[in-house]
Amino acid sequence: MQQPGLHGRHRDKNGEISRKHGNTLVSTLRKIYGPSFAPGAQPGEKLSEVLVEMDEPSLTKLVHDHVRGDLEGKIGIA
Template identity: 85%
Template sequence: MQQPGLHGRHRDKNGEISGKHGNTLVSTLRKIYGQSFAAGAQPGEKLSEVLVEMDEPSLTKLVHDHEHSALDGKIAAA
């Protein structure tokens, strides 16, 4: 059964992160996770722009904090 409102689109964890935190800059996330976060991305790029290309360790940390409702607080504190 399809989820209402998705109209055949697939929703996954990365989509949820991008939708909620997509405007967060890589530089902000590097304050939280360290300078190696999203290696190769420019500091001024938005999370939504680099999410697909992120290295696995960075993405794993981000997904973990998102699933445990810790990401909002960490971004606000940074």
């Protein structure tokens, strides 16, 4: 059952990021954001697997680029 007023929209950007870029590997994101991105995550793990456990600085970078519309382009280049 959907919550009233949401009409299929995600409440947070994390859901959108996971849906759009969930298959992106941590190793790819570390090429973009540096080796300290998502500490503790293995390079072969997918973003969707580690998103809920990510540290605040890594998540902030990811959400910032997603909101600006830069994330997809950066992933494509990496």
